Amino acid sequence: MTGITRVRSLVVAVIGLLIASAIPLLAGARPAAASDNGQSLRPAMGWSSWSFVRRTPTEAKLKAQADALVSTGLKDHGFVYVNLDDFWQKCDDNGFVVDSYGRWTVDAAKFPGGIRALADYVHSKGLKFGFYVTPGIARNAVIKNTPIEGTSYHAKDIADTSKTEKNYNCKNMYYIDYGKPGAQEFVNSWARQFASWGVDYLKIDGVGSQDIPDVQAWDKALRATGRPVNYALSNNLPIADAATWRQLANSWRTQGDVECYCGPGANGSGYPLTDWSHVSARFGTAASWQPHAGPGGWNDLDSLELGNGDQVGLTADQRRSHFTLWAMAASPLLLGTDLTHLDSVDRAMLTNDRLIGVDQDGVAARRVVNSGVQQVFSKKESDGQYVVALFNTGTSGSATVRVTWPQVGFTGSGDVTDLWSGSHKGVIADSYSATLRPGETRLIRVKPVNSASRLTHRSAGRQPYGHLDIVTRHTG
Known part of the structure; x- marks a missing residue:
């Protein structure tokens, strides 16, 4: 040389x-390293039960929404998840009723065929099935000291009964001490059960910084099942731990609920589902969380409340702005409305592939x-x-x-x-x-x-590095 x-x-x-x-x-x-579980290279799209169905999900209601995703043509535009949120479980005076291994049991009155049968129905439509859980171990599991499947350990071996986890339904959930043998195995057994039921998407709710050990345990457990599962965290997660959420999960809720809880029904259910103040509050969080989104991990602005026209509590202009902000933020697009009564104006919005393309380009604005x-x-x-x-x-x-x-x-x-x-x-x-x-x-x-792009991105105003003419691009 x-x-x-x-x-x-x-x-x-x-x-x-x-x-x-x-x-x-x-x-x-670039954002911190994303989860390498291979899921959600683009934001998830589908429907979730919480906004409209709220506390009364049933097998029939979920099947009807799955049917509607297909019959309305929404499936053909990428809306493929049917996500069953909270209140699928059975409770008694001590909290969640548990099975022989300490895991929540299904409310058979709501789901007489069981969760596997419901997931099979959703899959038969060419759709994917989503499910719901919160961190911790149920008080009933500790009272009964149920065994942990496949081990010699029991619920009392892993429960920290000095602290109760956040739970929005039956409550009575104790922390899990992940320093104890059997703790990871308990979560593994639950993840195996969900995988055997055909779960494609799992939302773990009530998560805060104190639950990072649970988020890690569920990530490890879901991977161990061998089933591809889109892993979502909720809600109002602290931005200080954004790098951790991104490393472990595929999406994370950046704020509290978009629902206004201002309807005439029990617990504020019914229409309107939301209002402009709850939607417009997302502009600030979309901006502050923007650096943390990218392929494999997304800032979740919460449900997209389009579908039922003005009943939803937003004018047509506000609904377009709602969709536009979510698309610009590359947020998951999970509809919360009753798709069996899809309004024609809203259907035209939701099937606008130019808008969907903005969401699915893999770039947060x-x-x-x-x-x-x-x-x-x-x-x-x-x-x-x-x-x-x-x-x-x-x-x-x-x-x-x-x-x-x-x-x-x-x-x-x-x-x-x-x-x-x-x-x-x-x-x-x-x-x-x-x-x-x-x-x-x-x-x-x-x-x-006939113009050159400037280096603005997230560091608008920064001067080029030395004399090098470098043009950076987002790549989806």
Whole structure:
């Protein structure tokens, strides 16, 4: 090797190191390593029972929603999960009734065929089945000191009865001491049971920082079953532990419930399911959690309350904004409405593949304008085009919302298409603005024309690294 060749090789190596180190700095760093369980490379799409069905899920109701996902055509647009949330279990005065191994039992009055039969029905429709659990071990398991399946250990060996876990139903759940033999094996036995029932998605609810050992145990247990399971955490998880949630799970709820609990029924059930204040509260969390989303792990803004028209408590403009924000955030799209009464206006929204594509591109948008009721989010897709959403989050009065192309991430002109309508708006120089009704949104795709992209991403305003001309991209 000549001296010139050695120098050239050294220069190439140094440039490679500079690029490797510069790109994370310029891009605001990629998210922490995602779960490598192979699930949810794109955000999950489907339906969940909590918002509409609430505390009275039954086999018949779940089957009806599965049928509706197919008959309405939603399945053909990617909505494939049918998720049974809380209140599938049976309770007595001491909490959850348990089986011979200390695991919750199914309420046979609600699910006479059992969970496996329900999952089989969902699968027969070409759909996937989701299920629900919370951390800990039931008080009844400890009282009865049930054995842990496949071991010589018992419930009392692993329960920390000095502390009770959060549970929204039968309560009476003790912490598990994962320093004790048999603790992981108990969770393993529960995961094996769920896998044998055909579970494709598992939501573990009531999770906080104190439950990281449970989240780790369930992650390990689900992997050990050999069944692919999309693993979701809920709710209102602390952002301080975002890297942990991302490493262990496929999604995590970034806030409390989107439901308003302001309906006329028991516990606030019935319509409206939500209101604008609960939806618009997500703009801030979508912005703050944005750096933590990416393939394999997503910021979950909670259920998407489209389907039943104005009954849901949102105007048509607000529902479009609701969907737009969720899509820009790359949030899971889990419908909470009654799909057996799907409103035609909402059906047109939910089957808009341009909107679905924004959600499924695998990129979470950053907020580039935050001025009172005026909000703008932007993201760059892998082909170099940008998607930009402008919002008037107010409840009265129109607002003209403006964003410059440098704020979006490039300079010069942009070729604009409206994604809600599909109409081509042509080439627009320098900036874009829209006068929006209260609660209205404008969602556009912009292709830069004869201009270079800037390095903005999550670290907007950062200067290029030295003299290197580096262009970073999100890649889904």
